[in-house]
Amino acid sequence: MSFYSLAKRNALRKPLRAVLLIICIAIAFLIYGLTTSFLGGAQSASAASEDILGITSAGGRAQALPIQLLSRLADIPDVAAVGYVARLRGYAGVEKNRIAVSAADMPRLMQVNGKGLGLTPALLSAMDGARDRVLVGRALAEAQGWVVGQRVTITAFDVFRQAGGRDWRFEIAGIFDGETASTDTYFMIARFDYVNAVRARGRDMVDAFVVLPSPAVSPAVLAARIDARFSSSATPTQTQSEKQFLEAFLRQYADVGLIVNLVVGAAFVTLLMIVINTMIFAIRERTFEIGVLKTLGFSRGHIVALVLVETFFVVLLGGSVGLSLAWLAAQLAGAELGLVFSGAVLAKGVAIMVALSLATGALPAIAALRIPVINAFRTR
Amino acid sequence: MTETPDIYIRLESVSKAYRIAGQAIPIFSGLDLAIPRGDFVAVMGPSGSGKSTLLNMLAGIDRPDAGRVRIGTHQLDQMGEAARGAWRAHHMGIVFQFYNLLPMLNAAENVELPLLLKPLSARERRLRVERVLDLVGLSGRERQYPGMMSGGQQQRVGIARAIVADPGLLLCDEPTGDLDRTSADDILEMLQTLNQVLGKTILMVTHDPQAARLAKRTLHLDKGVFVEEARAPR
Ligand SMILES: Nc1ncnc2c1ncn2[C@@H]1O[C@H](COP(=O)(O)OP(=O)(O)OP(=O)(O)O)[C@@H](O)[C@H]1O
Ligand SMILES: [Mg+2]
Numbered sequence: 001m002s003f004y005s006l007a008k009r010n011a012l013r014k015p016l017r018a019v020l021l022i023i024c025i026a027i028a029f030l031i032y033g034l035t036t037s038f039l040g041g042a043q044s045a046s047a048a049s050e051d052i053l054g055i056t057s058a059g060g061r062a063q064a065l066p067i068q069l070l071s072r073l074a075d076i077p078d079v080a081a082v083g084y085v086a087r088l089r090g091y092a093g094v095e096k097n098r099i100a101v102s103a104a105d106m107p108r109l110m111q112v113n114g115k116g117l118g119l120t121p122a123l124l125s126a127m128d129g130a131r132d133r134v135l136v137g138r139a140l141a142e143a144q145g146w147v148v149g150q151r152v153t154i155t156a157f158d159v160f161r162q163a164g165g166r167d168w169r170f171e172i173a174g175i176f177d178g179e180t181a182s183t184d185t186y187f188m189i190a191r192f193d194y195v196n197a198v199r200a201r202g203r204d205m206v207d208a209f210v211v212l213p214s215p216a217v218s219p220a221v222l223a224a225r226i227d228a229r230f231s232s233s234a235t236p237t238q239t240q241s242e243k244q245f246l247e248a249f250l251r252q253y254a255d256v257g258l259i260v261n262l263v264v265g266a267a268f269v270t271l272l273m274i275v276i277n278t279m280i281f282a283i284r285e286r287t288f289e290i291g292v293l294k295t296l297g298f299s300r301g302h303i304v305a306l307v308l309v310e311t312f313f314v315v316l317l318g319g320s321v322g323l324s325l326a327w328l329a330a331q332l333a334g335a336e337l338g339l340v341f342s343g344a345v346l347a348k349g350v351a352i353m354v355a356l357s358l359a360t361g362a363l364p365a366i367a368a369l370r371i372p373v374i375n376a377f378r379t380r
Numbered sequence: 381m382t383e384t385p386d387i388y389i390r391l392e393s394v395s396k397a398y399r400i401a402g403q404a405i406p407i408f409s410g411l412d413l414a415i416p417r418g419d420f421v422a423v424m425g426p427s428g429s430g431k432s433t434l435l436n437m438l439a440g441i442d443r444p445d446a447g448r449v450r451i452g453t454h455q456l457d458q459m460g461e462a463a464r465g466a467w468r469a470h471h472m473g474i475v476f477q478f479y480n481l482l483p484m485l486n487a488a489e490n491v492e493l494p495l496l497l498k499p500l501s502a503r504e505r506r507l508r509v510e511r512v513l514d515l516v517g518l519s520g521r522e523r524q525y526p527g528m529m530s531g532g533q534q535q536r537v538g539i540a541r542a543i544v545a546d547p548g549l550l551l552c553d554e555p556t557g558d559l560d561r562t563s564a565d566d567i568l569e570m571l572q573t574l575n576q577v578l579g580k581t582i583l584m585v586t587h588d589p590q591a592a593r594l595a596k597r598t599l600h601l602d603k604g605v606f607v608e609e610a611r612a613p614r
Contacts, residue, residue: 001489003496013484292480295441296494296541297469299462 003302007309010286018314021278025318026325028271032349033326035260037339051219051241052113055209055226058236064205065235073209076229078217083108084206086195088168090156092144099140099154100187101168103195112212113242117189118177126173131194133173137185141175148172160200168195182340210242268352272359279311279364290371304365311361312354319353388417388549388581389438394447396433407433408604411447417548420575420582422592425601431585434601435551438583439474440464451549469497473542473580477554479534481526487537488513488522494545512540516570532563539570543580550574552584556591568594 001009012018055073057063064086073082088101106127110119119135127133136146146152149172156166170190178185196203213222223239230237283290290303298306323346330341391413397406407430415421425431436442437449440456441464449456454467468474473494481490488509495505513519516536526534535555542550552571556564572594574580584595592598598609 001485001492001496002502006485006489006493006496009484288480289482292482293493294465295439295468295474295480297465297467297497299465302497 003305004309007306008313010282010306011310011313014282017278017282021275021314022318022321024274025271025315026322028267029319029322029349029353030325031267031322032264032352033323033341033345034329034339035264036345036348037326037330037341039260051213052116053211053213053219053223053226053239054242054244055211055237055239056207058227058230058238061207064202064207065209065237067204067206069209069230069235069237072229073211073226076222076226078214078222078225079211080214081108081111081212082209083112083211084192084209085109086192086202086205087207088154088156088159088190088195090154090159090166090168092152092154097144101134101154101170101190101195102187103190103192105192106189109189109210112210116179116183117185118179118183120176123174123176127191130171131191131197132170134170134188134190135174135176136172136188138175138177139185140187141172143186146172148174159195159202161198162200163198168198182342211239268356272356275311275315275356275360276363279307279360280367282310283307283364283367286368287371290368294371300369303368307365307368308357308361311364312357315353315357315360319349319356323349386417387414388419388452389413389415389583390448390450391437392448392450394437394444394449396430396437396442396444406604408444411604411606413599413606415581415583417581418575418579420572420594420596421584422595422598423583423585423601424587424589424592424598429601430604431601432553435553435583435585438549439472439551440468469494470545471547472549472551473539473545473547475535475538475542475550475552475555477557479526479531479538479558481534481537481541483526486523486525487518487529487540490526490537491540491544494541498545508544509540512544513537515543516540530563531559532566535559535563535567536570539567539574543574543578548581550580550582550584552582552586554585554587556586556588564588564591 055065057065067084070082070084073079083105086103088103090099090101091097092099106124109117110124113119123135127135134152141147144152151169151171154168154170156168158166159168160166161168170188176185176189177183192206211222211226213219219241223241226239227237293303293306326345327341330339333339391411394411394413395406395409397404397409399405411434423431423434433442437444437456438451440459444457447457452471454471456464456467459467482493485493488506491509491512492505495508500508509522510519513522516539518533518536518540521529521533524533526537529537535558539555550571555571556567559567568591571582571584575582575596582595584591586592592609597611600607600609
């Protein structure tokens with residue numbers, strides 16, 4: 001028997017209680033694993049490049065920029081390529097089935113971020129011919145059940161057509177996959193020339209420029225340079241990495257991340273209380289034994305270590321089961337559900353386990369320390 | 381008091397009082413005691429006379445309000461709680477009236493507990509546990525749990541646990557108080573052997589005159605002072 005197995009023995013001495021506790025912890029970590037994998041997947045900016053810069057109006061994302069800035073941006077040293085997008089937000093069929101359309105100049109988008117989005121020359125040429133053609137991201141296409149050649153109607157929230165109405169009809173020319181599994185592909189790309197020509201308002205305005213920095217320059221330096229160039233112009237800009245940009249964008253549109261964090265947070269706070277409560281009970285039941293151990297010469301450090309090892313054991317066991325189930329779900333249904341169980345999800349999960357163990361162990365440990373050694377020789 | 385060369389335990393002018401509802405209830409005031417190494421002392425006295433309190437102070441579990449408690453070279457009243465705990469782990473074994481074994485550990489594991497505090501390999505620990513269990517006559521019962529053992533057997537486990545770390549001093553608080561006559565005699569004989577063969581110094585609190593008779597001498601604690609019992613030399 002070792003010190004560790006003594007703690008383990010303590011943890012498992014009431015098997016039913018231990019199993020219930022472990023299941024409870026496993027469920028919390030399953031919720032964590034699934035939701036963060038979801039964030040890490042379809043909804044996430046995690047695969048977005050740190051290198052590509054997004055330029056929006058310093059006055060806020062809702063404010064558009066004139067397309068004329070394009071040539072001035074292209075002239076800035078170390079700008080390797082520059083593109084632009086106008087966003088069209090709407091829905092397909094029912095209002096809650098939200099669809100984001102980015103209208104872009106295709107060759108320029110290809111130059112700036114063709115690799116990241118998984119755009120191929122074949123996809124690009126498929127967009128030629130008709131102006132209303134679109135490329136649909138894999139995740140979006142699978143979720144909607146769309147196929148190449150299909151015509152789809154997107155009802156825009158606020159982009160009206162000159163001819164009246166908000167219904168935009170597009171023809172699907174191809175499906176892009178994204179560079180990796182965690183690339184956000186839940187959107188579609190339309191041709192800017194088409195959207196720009198047909199929309200009722202905002203002619204020649206774009207929501208953002210995207211810039212590919214030359215390899216010689218750090219993106220942060222170039223971002224500062226761009227903002228400095230326009231700071232005292234009529235159109236001051238705010239330049240961020242694509243990742244920052246996307247994160248900010250997601251936050252503004254619907255703060256999925258915040259909601260998920262709140263859900264996960266609530267699950268963990270509940271869990272924390274259940275585990276602390278159970279552990280304090282377990283320690284209280286052991287007042288006598290802890291008193292004996294102290295009498296035998298076990299120090300305060302030993303007692304705290306015993307309690308902490310016990311909580312670590314329970315939390316790590318439950319957490320591993322939960323994360324393993326989440327991982328399994330991502331393997332089995334990751335593509336359909338947009339789950340990506342990345343190393344970051346795992347690392348954060350392990351960090352939460354450690355923090356949770358310490359947090360749940362602390363109070364019971366203090367309770368254990370309070371148990372007086374003096375009881376040893378009192379008659380009972 | 382002149383210093384005898386091998387006085388192992390020395391109490392000097394020890395005072396101790398408990399506060400109950402703001403009132404100090406004195407247990408001892410100015411208690412003195414000297415016990416040489418290798419002695420086997422029975423302490424008797426009426427209930428509430430402070431026998432357990434005395435053991436608590438000797439074990440470094442409790443501290444005197446005033447006075448000095450020395451065991452070997454260690455001045456217990458000067459040491460902090462952590463130091464007293466560490467000292468206890470290495471120098472003293474305790475035998476309790478109600479055995480105080482941990483129910484979820486089997487006999488061998490209970491005995492092994494004090495060894496977890498020592499820098500020993502698992503193998504060394506196992507050998508030592510085997511040896512002391514053999515010594516108390518429990519070979520073959522290593523895997524039994526306390527709940528399945530008789531009182532006498534549990535007390536043997538208790539004794540094995542007390543001596544496994546090879547301490548010089550054993551403190552026993554009514555070690556036979558919960559046992560029938562036969563089991564009690566077994567245990568007492570075992571303590572006597574530990575004293576005579578292994579040279580352990582033993583201080584045993586007891587209500588049982590027969591138990592006291594097995595000790596080398598008997599001290600009566602009453603109203604805060606010790607009175608040595610006169611006894612015909614054996
Ligand atoms: N922690 C404490 N707080 C208050 N009073 C205490 C405490 N411990 C012991 N006492 C009191 O001190 C006196 C001596 O107690 P102690 O347990 O040392 O007696 P004892 O000689 O061991 O008695 P017994 O033979 O019944 O075991 C008793 O009156 C007891 O009530
Ligand atoms: Mg007592």
